[in-house]
Amino acid sequence: MKIVCLFLISACLLISCSSGPSIWETKYKQAVSADLAEQNEEAINLALEAIENKPDYYEAHILLANLYKKKKDWMKAEEAFEKASVLDPLKAETFLGIGESYLQMAAQKENEEEAEQDYRKGQYNFSKVLDLPKVSGVQLTHEEQFLALLGKGICLLERTLAEEARTFLKQSLELDIDNTDARFYNARLHEIGIGPNKQSFSEYKKILSQNPKHLKTLLAMGDFYYKLDQNNKDAIRTYYKSFAENGGISKRVNEWLDANPLAQPVAYEPGSQVSAPVTVTPQVKVCQTCGRIYPISKESSVCDHDGGDLIVQSE
Secondary structure (H helix, E strand, O other), rough: HHHHHHHHHHHHHHHHHHOOOOOOHHHHHHHHHHHOOHHHHHHHHHHHHHHHHHOOOOHHHHHHHHHHHHHOOHHHHHHHHHHHHHHOOHHHHHHHHHHHHHHHHHHHOOHHHHHHHHHHHHHHHHHHHHHHHHHHHHOOOOOHHHHHHHHHHHHHOOOOOOOHHHHHHHHHHHHHOHHHHHHHHHHHHHHHHHOOEEEHHHHHHHHHHHHHOOOOHHHHHHHHHHHOOOOHHHHHHHHHHHHHHHHOHHHHHHHHHOOOOOOOOOOOOOOOOOOOOOOOOOOOEEEEEOEEEOOOOOOOOEEOOOOOOEEEEEE
């Protein structure tokens, strides 16, 4: 009788233990809670503990990857997304994550060859997402298709393959006409095609009116003025400085700012003979046919590219 009772007690204990949450499930839930509480490091450690107890736990790998992504630790994010893709090779989110990680790593590299390799790897993973419906019958969501098209277009554009990028960037904009990144890269593509122009300039200004901290656009506007007229240092400085102050990383921008510091302003007191500062809106010449913009100092009134008339306009 004692033996039977002991057996029943043991069985009940086993059932009780098996019905409770596992260690990895508990750690995963704690990691999610820590993430919601914006405790990034704590969430990362808990996600790592969940994976340590269950290495094939897909959800924990994805959570870890996104936690590294929030931290902008793109190398570790890529590694975590890569491991998740091995566990489930039919998930678009893993290849999108890998692609974005390589895009971000490439943008931070000064060495062009190293950046090129990262853009290639990013392009490869965005292509894998777009191929999933054909290869395995997986249906992409609207968002997944948009991100894959935009990501591949960016990679191609950064590799100076503008014509190849055009199709993907155009399709991404058609899927989400309000997305600032899609709008920016299509405007930049147009600028690459014909140089500084009214259409791209107008789009950049609209993007910044919606998001004054859009780093890519701030940098593009600074470059726009630099290409148009290097003597217009106030305009160049305005955008380069805002780019740097909002977290933008660029060696050449920092070097330009160091070489062109803002002159010490003269104190103005009412009644003194020192004039108050005057804001001058720069003037340019704009082609009425193609929209190309030229500095006001250009002597000719004819566009170099298509022979259109150049009209003087204020910014």
